[in-house]
Amino acid sequence: MSDYVNELLSEIKAKNPSEPEFHQAVQEVVESLDAVLERHPEYRAARIVERMIEPERVLMFRVPWVDDQGLVQVNRGFRIEMNSAIGPYKGGLRFHPSVNLGILKFLAFEQVFKNSLTTLPMGGGKGGSDFDPKGKSDGEVMRFCQSFMSELQRHIGPNTDVPAGDIGVGGREIGYLFGQYKKLRNEFTGILTGKGLNWGGSLIRPEATGYGSVYFCCEMLATRSQSMDGKVCLVSGSGNVAQFTTEKINDLGGKVVTLSDSGGYIYDEEGISPEKLAFIMELKNVRRGRISAYAEQYPGAVYTPTDADRDHNPLWSHKADCAFPSATQNEINEKDAQNLVDNGVLAVSEGANMPTTLAGVNVFLNAGVLYGPAKAANAGGVAVSGLEMAQNSQRLPWTREEVDQRLQLIMRNIHETCVEMAGRFGTPNNYVNGANIGGFLKVADAMLDQGIV
Numbered sequence: 001m002s003d004y005v006n007e008l009l010s011e012i013k014a015k016n017p018s019e020p021e022f023h024q025a026v027q028e029v030v031e032s033l034d035a036v037l038e039r040h041p042e043y044r045a046a047r048i049v050e051r052m053i054e055p056e057r058v059l060m061f062r063v064p065w066v067d068d069q070g071l072v073q074v075n076r077g078f079r080i081e082m083n084s085a086i087g088p089y090k091g092g093l094r095f096h097p098s099v100n101l102g103i104l105k106f107l108a109f110e111q112v113f114k115n116s117l118t119t120l121p122m123g124g125g126k127g128g129s130d131f132d133p134k135g136k137s138d139g140e141v142m143r144f145c146q147s148f149m150s151e152l153q154r155h156i157g158p159n160t161d162v163p164a165g166d167i168g169v170g171g172r173e174i175g176y177l178f179g180q181y182k183k184l185r186n187e188f189t190g191i192l193t194g195k196g197l198n199w200g201g202s203l204i205r206p207e208a209t210g211y212g213s214v215y216f217c218c219e220m221l222a223t224r225s226q227s228m229d230g231k232v233c234l235v236s237g238s239g240n241v242a243q244f245t246t247e248k249i250n251d252l253g254g255k256v257v258t259l260s261d262s263g264g265y266i267y268d269e270e271g272i273s274p275e276k277l278a279f280i281m282e283l284k285n286v287r288r289g290r291i292s293a294y295a296e297q298y299p300g301a302v303y304t305p306t307d308a309d310r311d312h313n314p315l316w317s318h319k320a321d322c323a324f325p326s327a328t329q330n331e332i333n334e335k336d337a338q339n340l341v342d343n344g345v346l347a348v349s350e351g352a353n354m355p356t357t358l359a360g361v362n363v364f365l366n367a368g369v370l371y372g373p374a375k376a377a378n379a380g381g382v383a384v385s386g387l388e389m390a391q392n393s394q395r396l397p398w399t400r401e402e403v404d405q406r407l408q409l410i411m412r413n414i415h416e417t418c419v420e421m422a423g424r425f426g427t428p429n430n431y432v433n434g435a436n437i438g439g440f441l442k443v444a445d446a447m448l449d450q451g452i453v
Contacts, residue, residue, distance in 0.1 A: 004037065004044065005030050012053060019102025021329060024358060025109050026053055028373075032436035035425040046452070048444045055108065057081040060101070061151045063129055065144045068137055077148050079127035081161055082108035085446040088159055089125030090115055090382060092166030095173065099128045103329070107166075107353055111382070113439030114375040117414045120386035125161055127152070133168050134288070145176035153181050158189045158392070164385045165194040167328065170240065170285075171206070190392025193385035197397075202388035204403040205381075209351060210244030211404070212380015212411050213324055213372075214252065217349035219415035220370040220431070221322075226346070229253035232320045234340075236260045236313075237327035238284050238291050241351040241378070245324050246277050258315050260327060261291040264305035265315040268298065312336050319343045326351030334359035341367040350374040365430060376414050376435040383410045414438075 012026050030049060037044050059079040067073055078101065081089045091111040094104070104126045112124030129148060133141050156163060165174055174194045181191050188200075195201035204211070218228055231254040235242050238259045246256045255271035259280065268276070279297060283289045295303035304314055316323065316336040323345050325331055329352065332340075337360035340348065347370035350356065354374055356364070364371040384407055391398055398406075418434030421441075427433045 001031060002034050002038070005034055008049065016102070016105070019105060021106040021354070022102045022109065024330075025106040025354060028354075028358060028361070028432065029109075029113065029436045029440070032433040033440055035427075036437055036440065039425075042448065043444055046448055048447055051447065052083060052112065052440075052443065053109070055080050055082045055105065056084060058101070059127075059152075059155055063131065063144065063148050063151070065140070065147045067140050073144075075129050075131040075144070077127070077129045077151060078104050079152060079155060079161070079163075080104045080108035080125055081155075082124040082126070083112045083443060084123035085443050085450060086116060087121035087123045088157075089161035090122035090164070090385065091124055091126040092128075092164045093169045093173075093177075094126070094128035094166040095131045095133050095168030096128070097130055097132045099130045104128060106329070110353055110375050112443060113436060114379045115382055115386075116439040116442045117376060117417060117435060118379050118383040118386060118410055119413060120383065120410075122382065122386055125163070126166075127163055128166065128169070131168075133173065138172070141173060142176045145173055146180040149177045149180040150184065152177075153184050156191060158191055158389070162190065162385075162389060163192055164382070167239070170194075171196060190389050193388045195388070200388075200392050202384060202391055202403060203398065203400040204407060205384045205388055206240060207244040207247070208384035208407055209241045209378050209381030210246070210326070211248045212383065212407055213241070213245055213326070213349045213351040213377050214248040215380065215408055215411040216372050216377040216415060217322060217324070217347050217370075218252070219412055220347050220349070220372055223419075223429075224346075224370070227252070228322075231255070231322050231346075232257060233322045233324060234258045234315060234318060234320045234345075235324045235326055235351075236265070236315055236331060236355075237325075237352065238280060239326075241381075242324075242326040243277065243281055243284070245326055245351050246272055247274070249324075250274055250277070254322070257318065257320065259291060259294070260315055262306065263290050263292060264303055265313075266291055266294045266301045266303050267315075267318060268294075268301040270300055312339065316340050317343070321346050323348045324351050325355035327355065328352055329354045330357050332356040332360045334363055336360060337363035340364075341369060346370060348372065349377040351378050353378065361432060365432065368429075371431055373432045373435050375439060376418050376431060379414055380407055380411055383407060
């Protein structure tokens with residue numbers, strides 16, 4: 001790394017203490033940009049990278065609500081409005097006990113590059129709360145969402161900031177949030193994406209992140225004259241992204257053998273068929289149960305509980321052709337990555353945000369694995385959010401086929417951008433550098449055009 005990059009990383013860590021996820025996200029990007037900054041001194045002169053790293057606005061607020069026992073609860077709400085150089089802030093809301101300022105800053109920073117790669121006019125943002133919807137009644141979730149939106153509505157709008165869902169924020173939560181916004185503002189606008197189909201949502205939006213991750217993997221495999229047909233795949237998570245990743249892999253002739261949640265993971269050597277996937281969707285989306293119930297329903301599957309003392313995740317130790325980490329950040333460490341390489345994995349396509357540590361990423365790159373980083377591979381979700389915004393502006397719904405075709409085209413274009421940019425700056429086949437450079441250049445040029453703001 002150049003002295004400039006080393007100094008920049010030291011400054012970031014000093015100014016943002018106790019935010020390791022944010023440090024990690026920034027380090028991955030700025031290391032990729034070394035050659036770009038050397039070739040384009042105008043970006044350094046205008047301190048473009050320093051300005052990208054600093055959020056344009058950080059909102060933090062109190063969220064009081066009343067539980068079913070009549071007790072007052074207090075959570076903390078956030079919205080990070082990171083960069084609006086190419087469009088309104090766009091990015092999800094995450095409701096999970098682990099949510100803090102550093103995690104949301106890392107997510108918002110990643111979102112800037114991801115949104116840029118889609119070619120749609122969207123800036124980057126992220127938000128959420130340390131509220132845990134797990135185990136809460138519908139009434140409790142509704143009261144929390146109404147309180148959360150009572151503050152957030154002051155800061156968002158269809159041409160300013162358009163949130164979406166993320167971990168812990170699905171169709172139920174989006175509905176309650178949208179209803180409160182509509183009541184307070186007395187207007188029906190496309191202020192959130194991921195809405196219900198009857199009131200402004202888009203077909204394919206729930207499926208988009210998972211489908212897009214598989215489409216990106218297919219593009220990578222095609223560079224080696226291969227397809228998804230017959231591939232054995234490891235998928236982590238069991239929420240929205242993992243469910244639809246599994247569905248699309250099945251559609252394309254692959255076989256998924258693992259899924260997980262925070263309690264542990266299941267391994268089904270026979271494969272998670274469409275019928276078994278339907279059971280998981282009902283288990284997770286309706287009953288809100290644990291993945292361990294799958295092994296009870298299908299005795300041929302093996303359930304392994306999570307062990308925090310292990311230095312690796314055994315989910316990634318099974319022999320497979322492709323891996324789709326679709327749970328949460330840093331779920332693949334260096335040892336996990338080496339286990340995947342040793343077991344012959346050809347391609348890794350990230351459905352979650354930054355699920356691989358920096359050391360793990362280096363293992364994949366050094367081994368020549370087709371590695372699709374999150375900001376490229378999981379951009380399908382925000383891409384279809386952008387398409388939902390377009391439909392809301394037109395007051396016209398598009399067909400399932402039309403949205404899916406646009407999603408496939410966007411993922412193909414993202415792949416082409418990654419390949420082109422990696423080659424242009426001297427690191428052919430490095431999707432990490434390609435994605436970071438491709439996302440950076442569009443935003444950086446817009447910032448140069450708009451002056452010091």
